[in-house]
Amino acid sequence: MKSFKFTPSIFVFAFLAALHSCKTDDLVVTKIELIGRNSWKLLKVKVGTTESNTTACQADDTYSFEINGTYSVDQGATKCDPGQDQSIVGKWVFSSDETKVRLLITGISVQEKEILELTSTSMRLKYFSVNDIEETYSH
DSSP states (O other): OOOOOOOHHHHHHHHHHHHHHSOGGGOOOOHHHHHHSSOBEEEEEEETTEEEEOOHHHHTOEEEEOTTSEEEEEOOSSOSSTTSOSEEEEEEEEOTTSSEEEEEETTTEEEEEEEEEEOSSEEEEEEEESEEEEEEEEO
8 A cells, every 4th residue: 555645745735725815806905095006197077978088288287195195286297277386285085984085275175076986097086066077087
């Protein structure tokens, strides 16, 4: 009768099988991490039922939501209004259920936007200003 020997290859196989069962999909990424991980670019705007791509002066703007609650917009090389500051700064905070983001833009306004979608690559926000306005952002 042949005896069964435990060899290092069995241990390696068992280790690899156990490692494979641990998926990175199981990691939970919070909304704060999603919104604050990278800067965002505005791709399109929908006003009421009319959707349009961004203009040249909007396309190079960068929107940043820092994890510490700082919000900033860099106007990029092409400003829509030459008289506007290059950077707009303020604070941001989620609603208690993280379905809305509130922007407190220093010296300008307070806006609350509903989060329609927030993934690692896309963000859609909606707010009301005379019409429903929906903004789509990407990295």
